[in-house]
Amino acid sequence: MTEPTPRRTPAGAAVLREDVTEAIRDAVFEELAAVGFARMSIEGIARRAGVGKTAVYRRWKSKLSLVLDLVGAFAAQGVPVPATGSLDGDVRALLEMASYALRHPIASQVIPDLLVEAARQPEIADAIRAALLDGQQGVMARIVREAVARGELPEDTDPAEALDLVVGPLYWRLVVVRTPLPEGYVDRLARAAVAALRA
């Protein structure tokens, strides 16, 4: 059986296969936004991608593996480690990156959707941990380590609690309260978070 024809016209068979894969990935993303994980179906994804169901099942065994793939790709972009030379600068830089990342639909819509599923499916909990937390926890651990080395933070500063203090307020505002950030918000939050870390 030949690959169903995707919407774009490819130059050759290899391109065709990649185009189908990309069309499916785009369709998953659009379906997640439109109907959410629970209601999403392989049929709906295939229809939106303009391919047959077999084309989807040949690549991914279930809608869960499709979504984990998407979240994994988002996580793989990685979180660059700020190295501004001061705790103030590093916290400010981490907040800038987090405020950008948390406005991405993967973070503001897809991950909260999956967090809810995670209570019922442990595989999802692990994928989210990898996508949302591991990167940020690693970055925060390094920021704390360097600040301790510079004498800016006490030696017993817990990196996980530091991450709560820095990223928690921003997550709450962007994902829960969902009001636009007022002018100067990230600056004020950076100052407040550094004071909290030093308390």
Next chain:
Amino acid sequence: MTEPTPRRTPAGAAVLREDVTEAIRDAVFEELAAVGFARMSIEGIARRAGVGKTAVYRRWKSKLSLVLDLVGAFAAQGVPVPATGSLDGDVRALLEMASYALRHPIASQVIPDLLVEAARQPEIADAIRAALLDGQQGVMARIVREAVARGELPEDTDPAEALDLVVGPLYWRLVVVRTPLPEGYVDRLARAAVAALRA
């Protein structure tokens, strides 16, 4: 047509009606935990409650109105306003209450589920705002007002940003990271949050 028989045996018709209502409310709660909002159906609720679908539709027009009713009841419990006489004490008391409330399944599972739906259904966004935010924002506004009056906070302290700093880290830890609170966590967070508020 008579009311379908609920699982418990009631003493009379009035009791019967209330029992059915309660059985349906319990069933909604259990269904939300088991399958989530998107997959939940009136059929499933009726089956779990041991009543007919008509018994549900006689009381609520849709699964949305059923869930909004449940969230509304949670919100109506209200958030007591701490009045300890100091900013430290009030923040500590608010965090104690929030850490209790955020561990309730309505806050840790049902509301995040509905937050995801809220992006697609504005009615849900309004109900969550009322259930999760209005109460806490009101309490925080009062804590800030009294702290300003005592000279503990600057006059231009924004209550919404204050709430981000106090509740955000706890929400992130309990609802996103989902690891148990380490010993002394609420105390450390209260101290850090007060330092953040004063920064």
